[in-house]
Every structure is written in C-alpha cells, then in structure tokens.
Amino acid sequence: VTNVRQGGQFADVMLCDKAIEPIGESKSDYEIVYEIAKKLGYDKQVSEGLTTEDLQKKVFGYMGLERMISWEEFREKGYYLYQVAEDWEKDSPGWRKFAEDPEKHPLGTPSKKLEFYSERLAKHFPDDKERPPSPQWVEKSEMHDERLTSPR
Structure with missing residues (x-):
C-alpha cells in the first residue's frame, strides 16, 4: 500500500510506494486501521468507499499540489520539490x-x-x-x- 508523505524540514512531497511485497501477513498502518474498522462495521467511514489511489488523490488535492503538478506527473515521478524563491536569502x-x-x-x-x-x-x-x-x-x-x- 502506498501513501503521500510531506517532508518535515525538507521542501518535498513524496508518493511512498511499497518497497517489497508484504512479508507474511504484514500490512500498512492504513490497512490495519481499515481491517479493525471493518470488523467493527465502520469500514465505509474510514475508507469513504474509496480505493487506495482515490485516497492518495484526495490527499494530493488537500495539499493543493494540483496547482503545481498534475496527478499523472506526480504519480509517474513519485515526488514533488517545492520551488524556492530565487532571492530567498534576502528574506x-x-x-x-x-x-x-x-x-x-x-x-x-x-x-x-x-x-x-x-x-x-x-x-x-x-x-x-x-x-x-x-x-x-x-x-x-x-x-x-x-x-x-x-x-x-
């Protein structure tokens, strides 16, 4: 499972794809929360009925990234580096x-x-x-x- 991560001290946003296939029954944090919610009957509230990619796109939209890069380009590239003003040193x-x-x-x-x-x-x-x-x-x-x- 993948997620969208924004760097704390770094000016970047990354799409974090899985590095390897899950070992045994291992799951992502989201999958664990979703499975617990499903057992309790709250799966629709947690997932809103969206796929993992739909949720990624939603986070992408919340971050306002569509003003800087298209979802398709972000998905292909896997990251976005925020632009820094040329004269930032004068700030x-x-x-x-x-x-x-x-x-x-x-x-x-x-x-x-x-x-x-x-x-x-x-x-x-x-x-x-x-x-x-x-x-x-x-x-x-x-x-x-x-x-x-x-x-x-």
Whole structure:
C-alpha cells in the first residue's frame, strides 16, 4: 500500500510506494486501521468507499499540489520539490523583529521573552517527570525509551 508523505524540514512531497511485497501477513498502518474498522462495521467511514489511489488523490488535492503538478506527473515521478524563491536569502530571518526590539515585538510567552523555564508546565503539570518545566533529557520512562539498546 502506498501513501503521500510531506517532508518535515525538507521542501518535498513524496508518493511512498511499497518497497517489497508484504512479508507474511504484514500490512500498512492504513490497512490495519481499515481491517479493525471493518470488523467493527465502520469500514465505509474510514475508507469513504474509496480505493487506495482515490485516497492518495484526495490527499494530493488537500495539499493543493494540483496547482503545481498534475496527478499523472506526480504519480509517474513519485515526488514533488517545492520551488524556492530565487532571492530567498534576502528574506528576514524568523524572530528578527523580536531580536531587534523585544519590547516592541514580544513573544507569546507569559514573560513575552524566550523562556527556558515554563511557568505553564510548572503550573499545569507540576509532577510530570516527562515534561518538566525546564529542558532535560528523559532517557527512559513508561511512555518512551530513547536508549540505543532499547528494543525499538
């Protein structure tokens, strides 16, 4: 099964086709959700009665890609790279106004400045070991395990 993926820090959109035939009874995330929904009688709500390619086209449309590339060309090519303005280097870096005049251009934090201690986290989650009010590395907890030796 394939899906459409947009890069986080990269200016691209990719059509992710399966790399190999499924091994054993393995399924994509979508197929798993669909099969569970089907057992519960919600398959039409999940799939809207559309094929996988129909759903891909729908996501393609939601992303507004048809203004930049046709579905057929995207399907054949497998990706789209967003165009970058020729003079992008002249764009003002983020937070420039704040850096130049923090009083006139405050941030949306309680102090209106950069915060390395979150009053909001301290107030709303005072005993939360996973989200402490000041940044710290949480290597292992009930919710995640970031050790290199973890089974993931």
